Amino acid sequence: MxxxxxxxxxxxxxxxxxxxxxxxxxxxxxxxxxxxxxxxxxxxxxxxxxxxxxxxxxxxxxxxxxxxxxxxxxxxxxxxxxxxIGYVPQEKGVFTDLTVAENLTIGGMIGDRAVDERMSEVFELFPDLAVLRNQVAGTLSGGESRMVACGRALMQDxxxxxxxxxxxxxxxxxxxxxxxxxxxxxxxxxxxxxxxxxxxxxxxxxxxxxxxxxxxxxxxxxxxxxxxxxxxxxxxxx
Ligand SMILES: Nc1ncnc2c1ncn2[C@@H]1O[C@H](COP(=O)(O)OP(=O)(O)OP(=O)(O)O)[C@@H](O)[C@H]1O
Ligand SMILES: [Mg+2]
Structure with missing residues (x-):
């Protein structure tokens, strides 16, 4: 709050x-x-x-x-x-050659909590990303990319x-x-x-x-x- x-x-x-x-x-x-x-x-x-x-x-x-x-x-x-301090830039913000899950995993390299746990929380917030988890980020729509960039920053707790x-x-x-x-x-x-x-x-x-x-x-x-x-x-x- x-x-x-x-x-x-x-x-x-x-x-x-x-x-x-x-x-x-x-x-x-x-x-x-x-x-x-x-x-x-x-x-x-x-x-x-x-x-x-x-x-x-x-x-x-x-x-x-x-x-x-x-x-x-x-x-x-x-x-x-x-x-x-998490940062989501105005443009880009995703690794285009990596999948959605791989992008999120990179965010999870910072911090102590289990990556799986954090990724489930991101999928709870953005259910679309759970469906797209194995898709290469470079093929996502603009909106989907924004979700990945935001999810990746959130993975850093x-x-x-x-x-x-x-x-x-x-x-x-x-x-x-x-x-x-x-x-x-x-x-x-x-x-x-x-x-x-x-x-x-x-x-x-x-x-x-x-x-x-x-x-x-x-x-x-x-x-x-x-x-x-x-x-x-x-x-x-x-
Ligand atoms: N890499 C750069 N090199 C030189 N000048 C830059 C660079 N990036 C931004 N500027 C200049 O700094 C000023 C502020 O730009 P900035 O991108 O921070 O504005 P902004 O408020 O984010 O604009 P927008 O709403 O278009 O995103 C502008 O005059 C811009 O030309
Ligand atoms: Mg700007």
Whole structure:
């Protein structure tokens, strides 16, 4: 369950990052607790860059990042993954030459619980994947691939799951199903979620709090229920 008053899982202070010396994320302060935290913003606002920086896949230029109270500003991504930061990238996220079950097994290389047990839990959440378990991931549909990528991250028993536009390009039925799953992952498994989204309407239905990112800066952080259409429009300006 959401515990907005609880201790922060992830804290960023003055986080800056970018590419080839060009700053994209321009000094973000962030405190994410055991909640669904949506990061909204227009194309190019920096959502993917922010999530990749939080997952330690892009080095920060300055600032401090703390996970579960420990400084992970310079911790390698494989170690933050092992400590409990799961990451599902905007694109790809599956090994196309491997089967669904093999993809999930790779996620299960992190953590102590039996892989079979964890895989059954993923199949419980995404029953379609049980049927597709022996199919090569490269032959899956877009929606099925998203489920595998998400399932693989869940196999790591994350404390915090970073989801980068998990429903982009999917049909409405899949979009609805995926948002229900996001709520289920948070409510029944107690996983904190940072969700980068273009689809503000959908994100606001599942989020506890929201950050509107504008040109790499936090335009606002607000309870999802308090966000006004005017604020959203203003934050989406380029
Ligand atoms: N690998 C890269 N090298 C150089 N610049 C990049 C790279 N990736 C992203 N950028 C730039 O960083 C800025 C932010 O991009 P980012 O992908 O983080 O935005 P986004 O909010 O995720 O957009 P979208 O909604 O389209 O996914 C953009 O100006 C983009 O051109
Ligand atoms: Mg993106």
């Amino acid at each position: 959401s515990d907005p008053s609880g201790a922060p899982i992830l804290e960023a202070t003055g986080l800056r990052s970018g590419y080839h010396g060009i700053t994209v994320i321009k000094g973000i302060d962030l405190e994410v607790r055991n909640e669904v935290f949506a990061v909204l913003g227009a194309n190019g606002a920096g959502k993917t860059t922010l999530l990749a920086t939080l997952a330690r896949l892009i080095p920060s230029m300055s600032g401090v990042l703390r996970f579960l109270g420990e400084d992970v500003t310079h911790t390698p991504a494989f170690e933050t993954a092992a400590r409990g 994350p404390t915090l799951l970073l989801l980068d536009e998990p429903t982009a390009g999917l049909s409405p039925l899949y979009v609805d199903m995926f948002f229900e799953k996001i709520t289920e992952i948070h409510r029944t498994r107690g996983v904190g979620i940072i969700l980068a989204e273009q689809n503000a309407t959908k994100a606001l239905q599942v989020a506890d709090r929201v950050m509107v990112l504008s040109l790499g800066e936090a335009f606002l952080v607000e309870e999802a229920g308090n966000l006004t259409t005017e604020q959203l429009k203003e934050g989406y300006r380029i």
